[in-house]
Amino acid sequence: MRVKALAVLVMLALLAGCSSAPKPRAAATSTPAWNTSTDSSSASSRSTKSPRSTSNYAPLVRTLPPINQDVVFHAISLVGTPYQYGGSTPETGFDCSGLINYVYRQAVGMALPRTTAGLNALSAENPAVGALEPGDLVLFAMNGGNRVNHAGIYVGDGRFLHAPSSGGKVRMDSLQANFWQRTYTGARRVLE
Numbered sequence: 001m002r003v004k005a006l007a008v009l010v011m012l013a014l015l016a017g018c019s020s021a022p023k024p025r026a027a028a029t030s031t032p033a034w035n036t037s038t039d040s041s042s043a044s045s046r047s048t049k050s051p052r053s054t055s056n057y058a059p060l061v062r063t064l065p066p067i068n069q070d071v072v073f074h075a076i077s078l079v080g081t082p083y084q085y086g087g088s089t090p091e092t093g094f095d096c097s098g099l100i101n102y103v104y105r106q107a108v109g110m111a112l113p114r115t116t117a118g119l120n121a122l123s124a125e126n127p128a129v130g131a132l133e134p135g136d137l138v139l140f141a142m143n144g145g146n147r148v149n150h151a152g153i154y155v156g157d158g159r160f161l162h163a164p165s166s167g168g169k170v171r172m173d174s175l176q177a178n179f180w181q182r183t184y185t186g187a188r189r190v191l192e
Helices: 002-015 042-046 055-061 068-076 096-109 116-120 176-181
Strands: 137-140 150-156 159-162 169-175 182-189
Touching: 068 150, 096 116, 096 150, 096 159, 116 150, 116 182, 150 169, 150 182, 176 182
Parallel strands: none
Antiparallel strands: 137 150, 137 182, 150 159, 159 169
8 A cells, every 4th residue: 555655656746747847948959958966776766656647737737738638647656567578468568669669659650660770760859858848759779889789768856667678567767867967868749
């Protein structure tokens, strides 16, 4: 019961950050401008379970455009869904690109590439990390080098939602965590 209450509290705190005034857009850069004053050990303070219904959070994200709200709500409703390589539905589980493809198709009827390479190749704006908006795609090269092999959906307040790996579940993590800072390669803004 305490874990569920903690998960709800984390969700409320996350979505409360969405109600602040929008940040001014910065020019895209190739080097992420990370906020170094934030504790980078926050990777251990991730939420692993969330209520499937997000209707209780609607008042907290009213400042987002409706299309961004739809993407964020659909994504958050899938927290806790098991990881499955090649998975693309809640019933089968998700891999990272399957999760993104499913969320955008269900939330806004947008067909996105089904692979991380395809997501990386999108000719869409690449916002600087400080200018990310809820609904932006975030891209990572987790095996060293520049080859993007992981992706997630930015949900606001420095957090993103993703399907992490075999044995894991869809969850939210902080972009401020050392691992994610180190492997971050860029973003794609696919919502206008």
